[in-house]
Structures are given as structure tokens and as C-alpha cells.
Amino acid sequence: MKKTLTALSLPALLPAGMALASDDDCSAPRDTWQPREAAMRVAEENGWTARKFKIDDGCYEMKGRDSAGREIEVKLDPATLTTVEVEYDDDEDERGNARNPAPAGSVAPPQNGLFGGGAAPKAKVN
Secondary structure, eight states, X not given: OHHHHHHHHHHHHHHHHHHHHTTTOOOOOGGGOOOHHHHHHHHHHTTOEEEEEEEETTEEEEEEEOTTSOEEEEEEOTTTOXXXXXXXXXXXXXXXXXXXXXXXXXXXXXXXXXXXXXXOOOOOOO
């Protein structure tokens, strides 16, 4: 009896799982897609610099940086070129620590007395 119920319930659950798995997939017919160059213009208009461009789940997918220099992954509908999803990849690294958005030497240190004119720091040990 359990095998029969399992066998009958599995086909009933598959369509729901497939619908959930394809929430952000693009489903436009291939002949309605706009050219890759048009997607690159959308990226340029939004201030994105695309480093990688591919097709994933029927969407145009670009990886690169936004205008603030953050790493992003953007999915566009290839027919309408509307944004389906934007992910910011550099919010946290693998260890869960916040990343430093400014590379060393690219920003002047704060003028709070802790950072002198190139002199080595002095420490007093008791």
C-alpha cells in the first residue's frame, strides 16, 4: 500500500517542484530574442561592465561589475531585455566576513592621528 501511495504522489509533486525551480527562467521563443549587442547596450546604460556573457536557463546572463565596482550577476530576458534578477556577489566572502570594498592604497587614510606620514607605529608595552 505504501509503495502505491508513493508511486501516485510522486507524479503529483513533480510539476510543483519544476514550477518552483524555474521561477526566474526566461521562456521567450528563440526567434524573438534581441541580439547580444542590444543586451550589452543595456549593461552600458546601467553602468555595468560585463566580464562574462552567456545564456543560462533561457536568459542572457552577465557577470561583471556595477558602477560602484561591486561584482554582480545579472539575468536579462532575451526578448524584452528586462532585468529578471540581479545578484551582488561580493557582499560576503566564503568565510562570512565582510569584504573590504577599497583595495589597499586606493583611499587616503582618515585624518585621526592614528596614521602618520609614513612613520612606523610606536607601541608601549607595560
